[in-house]
Amino acid sequence: MSQTIQPTMPADWRDFYALTKPRVMSLVIFTGLCGMLAAPVSIHPVLGFTAILCIAVGAGGAAALNQWWEADIDAGMKRTAKRPLPAGRMDRTSARDFGVALSVGSVLVMGLAIHWLAAALLALSIVYYAWFYTVWLKPRTPQNIVIGGGAGAFPPLIGWVAATGHVTLMPVLLFLIIFFWTPPHFWALALFVQTDYAKVGIPMMPVVAGEASTRRQILIYAIVLLPLALTPWLIGGTGAVYGVSALVLGTAFLIFAARVGLRRTGENDAMKPEKRLFAFSILYLFALFAMLVADRFASVQGWLA
Structure with missing residues (x-):
């Protein structure tokens, strides 16, 4: 990260929502739900909803951390320049804290409500995307998206494991x-x-x-x-x-x-x-x-x- 982008206006809920990358999250939710529904055992609807919500929130937290770290990079790209941080609608500390809160909260709820194996996989997926891909792989190697593709591949695995309890x-x-x-x-x-x-x-x-x-x-x-x-x-x-x-x-x-x-x-x-x-x-x-x-x-x- 380089220079800090100072916000020119207070962030509102739409900016925090944008940090979660809603379009990407829709695919995360869908594949996670499909993994759960395709499993050979059923899960109570309330627990199933909770598990999918945790997957969605965890993905949103990882996306927020990704944008916190890459704010300066996003500012230099036409495709991402209008995101909340490069556009100056939010300060980095708020984005970072929001991402951490969503990430930690989703893992804890998954562990307490479902089981800790699913929670561990969710935690691994968050760390994989927010640190291994964003911080380490992306700026260093053209194979970034190949190895980093594992981050987006976790949802159906987590959904299946949430229902069955094993891999x-x-x-x-x-x-x-x-x-x-x-x-x-x-x-x-x-x-x-x-x-x-x-x-x-x-x-x-x-x-x-x-x-x-x-x-x-x-x-x-x-x-x-x-x-x-x-x-x-x-x-x-x-x-x-x-x-x-x-x-x-x-x-x-x-x-x-x-x-x-x-x-x-x-x-x-x-x-x-x-x-x-x-x-x-x-x-x-x-x-x-x-x-x-x-x-x-x-x-x-x-x-x-």
Whole structure:
């Protein structure tokens, strides 16, 4: 961090809400809920709601700490310059204290209301994102988003463990699916905002390795993701509803990624393949996890028996 950005006006609740990165949190809540609902045992609705709330609050706390640390970086990027801290609507101390309060509170409630294994995983996910990724990885290596992708992969694992009380292969596979989905998803975004990252000195893959190398790696990760997403079905952890959906969605994802991976630098296209891939990657993850829950529901109801 460099110079302190002095607030020019008092922060209100909308600024604190913005610190939690609501759009990112929606995906966190959804995948966490899907992990919980796909688990082979049910959880009391009140406890389930509490667990998902803790996941959401913990993610919001980590996001606030991320923005506290990166306020000066955010100020130098067009995409993030209007966030509360770089825009001067909040002081850093308030953002830091807010992030710590949400993070600690969510872990304590998860431990006391659910169990301490889920709380430990939640704490690990917060530290992973707020410190390991934000402070250590992001400014040091172009592999930041690859290794840091684990931060966003925790919610379905935590949701599953909150319901069952233990870690098995299935939630680990859900973790790995998001882990391998993250690089092509985020690098697609980085390709069309790479000048922002270059300006503030963040070594994102397109800035360090170039566009051609980044596109090739996007395609490689998409190729790996397809069989990985099919693995829950192949090992018998899900049924045909999920399996067929994973095959169709994964094939579509691979086609979008191939258009990015095989695109030549400087090729003119008003609607770039990178933007199409980024948009579809979000739909892909929502749809894949929705089908995971639909498969579980169909199995419970005996529709596929």
